[in-house]
Amino acid sequence: MLQLQNVSKQFGDKEVLSDISLSIQTGEIVSLLGKSGSGKTTLLKIILGLVKMDNGKILFNEDNVSKVPMEKRGFNIVFQDYALFPHLNAYDNIRYGLKNKKGSITEQEIQEYIDFLELQPHLTKRIHELSGGQKQRVALARTLVTKPKILLLDEPLSALDGVIKESIKERIKTIAKEFKLTTILVTHDPEEAMTMSDKILIINDGKVSQFGTPEDIMQRPQNEFVRSFILKQLEMKRQSILSLYGGAHV
Ligand SMILES: Nc1ncnc2c1ncn2[C@@H]1O[C@H](COP(=O)(O)OP(=O)(O)O)[C@@H](O)[C@H]1O
Numbered sequence: 001m002l003q004l005q006n007v008s009k010q011f012g013d014k015e016v017l018s019d020i021s022l023s024i025q026t027g028e029i030v031s032l033l034g035k036s037g038s039g040k041t042t043l044l045k046i047i048l049g050l051v052k053m054d055n056g057k058i059l060f061n062e063d064n065v066s067k068v069p070m071e072k073r074g075f076n077i078v079f080q081d082y083a084l085f086p087h088l089n090a091y092d093n094i095r096y097g098l099k100n101k102k103g104s105i106t107e108q109e110i111q112e113y114i115d116f117l118e119l120q121p122h123l124t125k126r127i128h129e130l131s132g133g134q135k136q137r138v139a140l141a142r143t144l145v146t147k148p149k150i151l152l153l154d155e156p157l158s159a160l161d162g163v164i165k166e167s168i169k170e171r172i173k174t175i176a177k178e179f180k181l182t183t184i185l186v187t188h189d190p191e192e193a194m195t196m197s198d199k200i201l202i203i204n205d206g207k208v209s210q211f212g213t214p215e216d217i218m219q220r221p222q223n224e225f226v227r228s229f230i231l232k233q234l235e236m237k238r239q240s241i242l243s244l245y246g247g248a249h250v
């Protein structure tokens with residue numbers, strides 16, 4: 001279980017996160033949902049150990065890891081821009097994170113991730129030769145082979161569309177459930193959060209607006225922000241789909 005207790009962070013005079021508390025059970029997928037600039041990426045980096053919080057505590061399986069450095073926390077992230085190395089091919093990118101972790105994963109296990117993400121045909125390609133979805137899967141594989149205790153994903157779907165997006169969505173869900181891997185993903189898209197997550201933390205201007213299951217949020221929105229930002233966007237999307245089909249029967 002991962003617990004955040006009253007996490008706060010300021011950049012200069014600006015309070016970017018204030019008093020964020022939540023608990024995440026092992027194997028759950030939790031979305032951090034909010035507008036651009038609301039502090040989502042900062043919170044992800046604080047959990048990772050890349051950014052220091054000003055106040056608060058992070059507990060992992062009851063241990064206080066607040067002061068544990070990033071390398072020792074054992075969590076790992078896929079950054080929004082994937083941050084792949086252009087001078088290495090796909091396979092060497094995937095192996096890159098293992099440079100200092102000899103023996104922690106066998107070649108057979110690496111191949112299993114590669115097969116699961118259907119990357120076999122692309123292993124010798126350079127990064128610029130890959131499509132958006134292929135880059136995303138290489139980035140995911142590179143992170144998974146380090147066997148993180150928590151998987152952090154910053155807007156993993158925002159650069160993808162259509163069928164590719166749906167297939168990556170399903171893969172992320174399968175990974176979380178099959179490997180019982182706690183997964184925290186950042187998104188600004190309410191529909192993505194609703195369809196991906198066991199629970200959603202809605203952040204507004206650095207504060208928790210609501211934390212609950214998708215059902216809770218749909219049926220019991222706790223404040224005007226949830227109603228106006230989250231539910232309205234979903235309704236608008238639904239309406240635009242209906243209008244495409246004439247709207248008569250749905
Ligand atoms: N390293 C930094 N130094 C100063 N301000 C920052 C830094 N990182 C983020 N911010 C500011 O903190 C706020 C939240 O940013 P961020 O966490 O990236 O939001 P989100 O991911 O929700 O778009 C923004 O106003 C951003 O400009």
Ligand SMILES: [Mg+2]
Pocket residue numbers: 040041042186
């Ligand atoms: Mg961000």
